Amino acid sequence: MKKATVGAVVVGTAAAVAVAALIMRHRMGKSSKWARARAILKEFEEKCATPDGKLKQVADAMTVEMHAGLASEGGSKLKMLISYVDNLPTGDEGGVFYALDLGGTNFRVLRVQLGGKDGGIIHQEFAEASIPPNLMVGTSEALFDYIAAELAKFVAEEGEEFHPPPGRQRELGFTFSFPIMQTSINSGTLIRWTKGFSIDDTVGKDVVAELTKAMQKREIDMRVSALVSLLDVAQ
Incomplete structure (x- = not known):
């Protein structure tokens, strides 16, 4: 066993x-x-x-091309447009601000309340609307009237706490994602349309002036304080 x-x-x-x-x-x-x-x-x-030395050469070469492109039209293979943005936010900004982003078949409007360095973003809300196909090939007046009408609806929905002090206009940042030639921080003429838009009478016009006229017709007490153009590389 x-x-x-x-x-x-x-x-x-x-x-x-x-x-x-x-x-x-x-x-x-x-x-x-x-x-x-x-x-x-x-x-x-x-x-x-890639060796660090080679990366620095590429960066330096690109910087040279960027300066050349900004110095004269056609001076570089890079597509350069002056933005007139000469400083960055400090973080101390306070108050209520609006933004409008027209980048394609949709556009967005945004309302944000900033509380300065200690408050940050206190409140924000946005709305989005589609551009009807007929307005993408219609007239400049019809397009901007439609945008202003949607903006007016958005402003009308704001609470009393967002109303600007007496004598002060609402400020709007306008992102216009098409090729424009800027002439100041809040003005620029359209070079050409892309992304399915084809409105001949807008080309060569100041898009901020077009939007401002439409806002005035809708009695929107607002001014465009900054114009920003965001371009795709393919454009």
Whole structure:
């Protein structure tokens, strides 16, 4: 009986050792494959890495091209348009501000209340509307009248806490994502339409002036304080 017990123990121990050996061999095999994979990736990374010196050359060359493009029209292969933005936000800004973003078949209006450095963004809300297809190929007056009408609805929904102090106009930032030639921080003439728009009588006109006329017709007490053009590379 004792011999049988000892034999069973020996067999069980041998089986456990064999299983452990298989597990260790499998893990070592996986570890070896992982080590080889890491070595391949490291070699690939090293061969693809761009030296810091070369990156600086590329950055310097791009800076030169940007300056050349801003200095004269056609002076660079880069498409450069002056923005007239000469400083950045400080974080101390306070009050209620509006934004209008016309970037394609949809446009958005935003109202944001800033509380300065300590308050940050106190409140914000936005609305979005689609541009009817017929207005994308109609007239400048019809397009901007439609935009002003939607903006008027949005302004009408604001609470009393967002009303500007007496004698002060609401301020609007206008993002116009089409090629324009800016003449100041809040004016710029349309060079050409893209993104499915084709309104001939807007080309060469000041888009801020067009929007301002439409807002005045709707009796919206608001002025465009900044114009921003965001262009796609393909444009």
